[in-house]
Amino acid sequence: MEEKTIKVHLSNTKKAKPAADQLEFGRVFTDHMFILDYTEGSGWHSPRIVPYQSLTLDPASIVFHYGQTVFEGLKAYVTKQGEVRLFRPEKNMERLNRSNNRMCIPQIDESLALKAIKELVNLEKDWIPTAPGTSLYIRPFIISNEAYLGVAPSKTYQFIVILSPVGAYYKEGINPVKISVENDFVRAVKGGTGEAKTAGNYASSLKAQELVSNEGYAQVLWLDGLEKKYIEEVGSMNVFFKINGEVITPELNGSILEGVTRNSVIQLLTHWNVPVYERKISMDEVYEAYKAGLLEEAFGAGTAAVISPIGVLAWQGEQMKINQGETGEISKKLYDTLTGIQYGTESDPFGWTEKVE
Amino acid sequence: MEEKTIKVHLSNTKKAKPAADQLEFGRVFTDHMFILDYTEGSGWHSPRIVPYQSLTLDPASIVFHYGQTVFEGLKAYVTKQGEVRLFRPEKNMERLNRSNNRMCIPQIDESLALKAIKELVNLEKDWIPTAPGTSLYIRPFIISNEAYLGVAPSKTYQFIVILSPVGAYYKEGINPVKISVENDFVRAVKGGTGEAKTAGNYASSLKAQELVSNEGYAQVLWLDGLEKKYIEEVGSMNVFFKINGEVITPELNGSILEGVTRNSVIQLLTHWNVPVYERKISMDEVYEAYKAGLLEEAFGAGTAAVISPIGVLAWQGEQMKINQGETGEISKKLYDTLTGIQYGTESDPFGWTEKVE
Numbered sequence A, B: 001m002e003e004k005t006i007k008v009h010l011s012n013t014k015k016a017k018p019a020a021d022q023l024e025f026g027r028v029f030t031d032h033m034f035i036l037d038y039t040e041g042s043g044w045h046s047p048r049i050v051p052y053q054s055l056t057l058d059p060a061s062i063v064f065h066y067g068q069t070v071f072e073g074l075k076a077y078v079t080k081q082g083e084v085r086l087f088r089p090e091k092n093m094e095r096l097n098r099s100n101n102r103m104c105i106p107q108i109d110e111s112l113a114l115k116a117i118k119e120l121v122n123l124e125k126d127w128i129p130t131a132p133g134t135s136l137y138i139r140p141f142i143i144s145n146e147a148y149l150g151v152a153p154s155k156t157y158q159f160i161v162i163l164s165p166v167g168a169y170y171k172e173g174i175n176p177v178k179i180s181v182e183n184d185f186v187r188a189v190k191g192g193t194g195e196a197k198t199a200g201n202y203a204s205s206l207k208a209q210e211l212v213s214n215e216g217y218a219q220v221l222w223l224d225g226l227e228k229k230y231i232e233e234v235g236s237m238n239v240f241f242k243i244n245g246e247v248i249t250p251e252l253n254g255s256i257l258e259g260v261t262r263n264s265v266i267q268l269l270t271h272w273n274v275p276v277y278e279r280k281i282s283m284d285e286v287y288e289a290y291k292a293g294l295l296e297e298a299f300g301a302g303t304a305a306v307i308s309p310i311g312v313l314a315w316q317g318e319q320m321k322i323n324q325g326e327t328g329e330i331s332k333k334l335y336d337t338l339t340g341i342q343y344g345t346e347s348d349p350f351g352w353t354e355k356v357e
Ligand SMILES: Cc1ncc(COP(=O)(O)O)c(C=O)c1O
Pocket: A073, A233, A235, A236, A237, A238, A257, A258, A259, A260, A261, A262, A301, A302, A303, A304
């Protein structure tokens, strides 16, 4: 059974929209949401847009106990031309299905999911902020809602999309952050769920994050869970290092999330003839490069911040100051190009953006 | 603010109770539930027993996205004497707070939580099945319900207790199961969340479990995430091996759950002067013992099954048949003693059970 027509039930009331300078990340949601149900036997069914509302779930729902859930994160932008555009949304839908596979959640129709996102964004287009750097954050997610305490995949699910207008990540322009390398806690390990975008990975990251923020760091840099030697990710971003003219990012090894921004960065660097390598990279290598004066730049890459330059990297009592704590040239160029493509101020040679109408 | 008085709002309707021979695990819930709220600044407040009902949660609630949640599992038994008793419930409350600590959830008042469980169980005592091996499963859990998409600990929570009458784990007496040693997937790793009873650990176990059940195995035996060498747990149980007269169980290493049954087994064995060791134990060691004819018994230990003898252990293409696929002597004695203490047919020398009244 494949119903492709999305029923729309409009809200009678409209919420007040936050002022442009009051926008935060993920606190305010728009007037409507999208819901699609899954029932064993019937598959995914009943696509609908409804007023933004609370979910009603049996307290025994699997999601509360065994965390069988996946999510995605992408953004809609109002371009210079006044169009509403998404950035490579099909990549998010592909990753959603890869996450589903790992978490024993049934595959979803990617084109229906994307259609739903576009219809919802279009309906809510007045909610998309237009000030520089602002956007509409799109959060598709799937929850398991069978009321059963056995440890087994749920027989019912809901795919839901909610939207949140978000402010500019950098209030005063792109700005380097302080990052602490994590030596005790582990985010993910090969054979675990690190390459899926699933709740448990984020739950397990809270403690380390809490401890380092108390020490003034923005995020932790995660090392591999086996040897605590190789670099994995930084906070909710993939990470890149520029060493002696070459850019290196950890290879996809099963415990790292395959970021859409990561992929775009690699393509851009290749396009610019900057040598870029996906390979194992250890903290020792980074530290040696630093000591030799060859660690030129380091940055995180993810949907939220786009590019997040690393100004200070703390590891084993050492504070490595990278590029004098300033945003590096490649970081800046990547940020400008990616946001330029997203906001339509630069051309889109890869056809990465998609119009919502 | 510490309110210790539990408000009770009784249900107007009573559900039909399942017939003794129809009882499953975790599918049917009683007429009432317990709820306690947490709000930053006010702490835990408003303890109440209410009719069993759906939870109403904002779709942006942290639990759906980042899985910040913990749970416990214990049982109430009707004893031979007609009393309602719990088995070492204070251990579950202590573990709940250890899990809370790892998951950045505020500590809960253990005595209030236990009081709530007792009041709820007492109110629902007609729901406790009395046929041999049946019990009332108690599921306390905490969910994070702040509506916020930032990756950060929630500022609000609910502690909830639901009850489910459950059938005998072994319909025809204690019976050995087939277990497959997992070589690809990993449940938990040191520095991760393995020692906390939190949703993500169970979500990550679903895939391996699904694959082995297709091959006719009841559960997987997890190896350590680092070397895939040392034994960790089996399904949702701790695991014990009897080799040449000595009982060995993996030591608490940060990635294993500290089971209440595990602790009780160790105490009983010590009491019986059976040598018992908590230490690293590798699959190689188990296999060598098997080859040498010294692997006498293997069993899982957990609240659900109490003791689950392992009849066949599959590893690297080898099917090790343990104790001719029969329940071993120690397994049987532990099962009989533990259930005897729980159901009041044996004395309780350790004072493990606690009366509900
Ligand atoms: C753990 C993790 N790594 C990396 C990323 C970056 O992925 P993307 O570029 O698709 O946003 C994310 C998501 O934002 C993430 O949660």
